[in-house]
Amino acid sequence: MIKKQLIMEKALELFAQQGIEATPIQQITDYCGISKGAFYLSFKSKDELIIDLIDHFMMEIIADIDYTVNNTKNDEELLYTFYYSTFDSFHKHSDFAKIFIKEQTKSFNEELIVKIHYYDRLMEGIILSLIERLYGEKVKHTKYDLIYCIKGLMNSYSGLFLFNNAPLNRDLLCQSLVEKTNLLASHTTVPFITPEDFQMLKHPIKEEITMEQIIEMIEQILKEIEEPIEKESLILLKQHLLEPTLSPAIVKGLLENIRNHPHCKWVSYLLFRYYELEK
Known part of the structure; x- marks a missing residue:
């Protein structure tokens, strides 16, 4: 196994068990069976290791979800497919998902905050395109609120089965979330997030890839x-x-x-x- 990959895999196991802040580099190197010098040949710091972990997993998760949504031709299956693909990715990368959900609100490192925000905005873009495709003009004034409603549902139910070891029937969960989302789309009439708000919230993101x-x-x-x-x-x-x-x-x-x-x-x-x- 490539040393950098070994460090990332072992660090992820430790981070999932005890959190990022509680895991020093020395413990990571001991767990990997390598020297501190070998660690610094691969990563300049623990923050760089965390950023590489975020990149590695979020790139795969975002790409998989986006591909699945864009290749679902039947609109009646689209929302279910989106939720199922999302929870399937969370399940497949459960150790990372636990860290990502727990740590994204705790970090005071600016580069980490920007990185997390970047992938969050990409996910919002996928959700927005899904909402516009499914509901069109019917949600013209509430579609940005729907983005945050869907994200809230995803985060809440992800935490339920990631942190509480609750038995999860993914098929039933996705059916339930489809029903909830359709009800929100049909009956929400008071918008909170305006188009201007949504554009303003984009500012912390890095510039688009050229x-x-x-x-x-x-x-x-x-x-x-x-x-x-x-x-x-x-x-x-x-x-x-x-x-x-x-x-x-x-x-x-x-x-x-x-x-x-x-x-x-x-x-x-x-x-x-x-x-x-x-x-």
Whole structure:
């Protein structure tokens, strides 16, 4: 196992058991069976380790949820699919989910706050597109409140089964949340979050990923992977960014080629969002 990956996996186990603040670097290195010097060859600090953990898991969770939602063609199944995909990701990465939910309100490190806020805004973007697709003009004045209602439902029920070891029937849970969300969408009439409020709340987020940053990311991935189909697809996608010549159908096919590769999930998500924004 690569040393950096080993440190991340073992640190995650300790953080899940006793919290981030209570886990010193020395305990992490002892648990990994490595020296402190070896730790600092991979990470400059514990904060950098935490940021890398957030990146690693949130990139995968966001990419998986976004892909599932965008590839659900039946609107009647869309909300259920969104909730199921979200809770499935939480279940799959339960140790990280526990840390993320508990620690995001405790951190006073500015870089960590910005990082957490960044992924939170990405999730809000997925929820907003889902709301607009399902309810359209009917929720024109309340859709931003619905975003926070849905996030609240997700956080509350996630905590229920992550921290209380409650038996969870995911299918029943998702059916119940679909019913609650539809009731809120149908009967909420007094908006609290205005469009101006929603735009104002975006300010702490980092700037959008640029084409140049995506190209740099692709170049780094090309150095790390050997699979010929994924490699060729990345090369073509990079060329298309520099000089657009491919049809949308070909671009979509190339993205399908790379999206399940562990090194490519995030860049495939960014490329998908980039081309959506470019339309």
